[in-house]
Amino acid sequence: MSVAVRLFGERPYAEVSTTDVARGAGVARGLVNHYFGTKKELYLEVVRVMLTVPEVALEGLPSGGPAERVDAIVTWFLDVVSRHSTSWLAAITAGGMAGDTDVDQVIAEAIDVAAESILTATGLGTDPGEARRGMARAYVGMATYTAREWLQRGVLTRDQVHTLLTTTLLTMVEKVFPQAA
Amino acid sequence: MSVAVRLFGERPYAEVSTTDVARGAGVARGLVNHYFGTKKELYLEVVRVMLTVPEVALEGLPSGGPAERVDAIVTWFLDVVSRHSTSWLAAITAGGMAGDTDVDQVIAEAIDVAAESILTATGLGTDPGEARRGMARAYVGMATYTAREWLQRGVLTRDQVHTLLTTTLLTMVEKVFPQAA
DNA sequence: GGCCTTGTTGACACAGCGCCAATAGTGATC
DNA sequence: GATCACTATTGGCGCTGTGTCAACAAGGCC
Incomplete structure (x- = not known):
């Protein structure tokens, strides 16, 4: 989550891939989907945290x-x-x-x-x-x-x-x- | 161009495909790229027109x-x-x-x-x-x-x-x- | 009719996303 | 301590969408 907040904070939505988030957290990409569902849902959570x-x-x-x-x-x-x-x-x-x-x-x-x-x-x-x-x-x-x-x-x-x-x-x-x- | 303005006006960026724009204009998808370059450039033109x-x-x-x-x-x-x-x-x-x-x-x-x-x-x-x-x-x-x-x-x-x-x-x-x- | 320029298409390759079966850990129960 | 359920995690498959490019049609100049 902290990785996602950081990445979405410094790059626009389209230029942040779920692979980037996964790599930043040191896990496989599928895991991100498993916990956060779709990419947009992850972004939604990030925005919630930011606000x-x-x-x-x-x-x-x-x-x-x-x-x-x-x-x-x-x-x-x-x-x-x-x-x-x-x-x-x-x-x-x-x-x-x-x-x-x-x-x-x-x-x-x-x-x-x-x-x-x-x-x-x-x-x-x-x-x-x-x-x-x-x-x-x-x-x-x-x-x-x-x-x-x-x-x-x-x-x-x-x-x-x-x-x-x-x-x-x-x-x-x-x-x-x-x-x- | 008018088709793009209409579509981007009624749907968010990610939910408008260049195929939609091409179909709406009755042309092949490649033509859109030929004239407007990338999708973002097209969107940029659309925003310019809107504003x-x-x-x-x-x-x-x-x-x-x-x-x-x-x-x-x-x-x-x-x-x-x-x-x-x-x-x-x-x-x-x-x-x-x-x-x-x-x-x-x-x-x-x-x-x-x-x-x-x-x-x-x-x-x-x-x-x-x-x-x-x-x-x-x-x-x-x-x-x-x-x-x-x-x-x-x-x-x-x-x-x-x-x-x-x-x-x-x-x-x-x-x-x-x-x-x- | 040749010919160059412009307009247009379809297909190829690639990236990114969602999903899912398969595998590896992690305690609880007897 | 073996079994078992249950979670954590992975890698890969299929799909959609995008950018590019070679090939093909369509018109004016000579």
Whole structure:
């Protein structure tokens, strides 16, 4: 499994053969199929592992005003993504293997989790409605793009990312969310 | 080519064989390779076609204040994406075929074009600097996610999308961009 | 009619995947 | 300690799909 995570993290899906994974683990190729089923199922597990993120430290967010809460959640997000930058960004950036249904669903669930965290952190945890959920998912999308500009391209500093994300989220909380049904 | 666009638009990359494309066009499979080279090159062309968007009507944006310009550019974006929803969203959502370098680059270029349009429309066209470019790309990322929530999931109305995108972009122009070097 | 260029086909070879029968370990039971 | 069930593991078969290439048809120039 660790071999698969490493290989899929550094090479695209099509360029990683199950033979490579097997060789990396020092076993026969048939064994990979025996344990993980098909190649896509293995990749699915890999993506799950990559996207599984420690959700600790999110509960202890300050109970101050919106600005403080937003600041805390953004800080938490940046910590997480910078710690797991390579694998997490690779998985999210993978974006769905050109429209594959299963992989898309796994990624969508990870985005859902992040979006739900956003909503609870901003005080909209209880029944935010589908519209606000969608908006929160869109915000998570921007957050991942921003993180990519920071960690992969290096055109943004962490401070700039922080400012961008806190300012926009605060705007959404104050001006956009109230208008959503 | 049209057959390839249609097939890749409705099925994931791996589930579309060059034989399918050839049969759909009524020719032999070898001919596809003869004209387009490898399968990935064909897909690359398809993505290029999908992402090629009429850039008209963008020049005639109002010369009013920031709010009007932002409103105009968002309206233009929503028009474009709703008109080409299936193919454009499919290509962008494809997100890069699980990390493939070439496809990622094509998509990145399309995002660059959109980001550049954002910057010119907001009056930062001349030498905005790499930081603001990165922020604009991140905004385009959010815009695509938002469009997906609207057109694919149907949890947002066009009005809600419009409000979200104009408000956040205005915030970025007024509060975030000025701080970027 | 020759002839060169272009268009098109079918077949060959190869890589990668899923499956499955066969074999090697690993304790538990008496 | 031999037997037995059960898991772990291997190698190989068949299939699908891809890239390539030599061969063949189809048109314009002379």
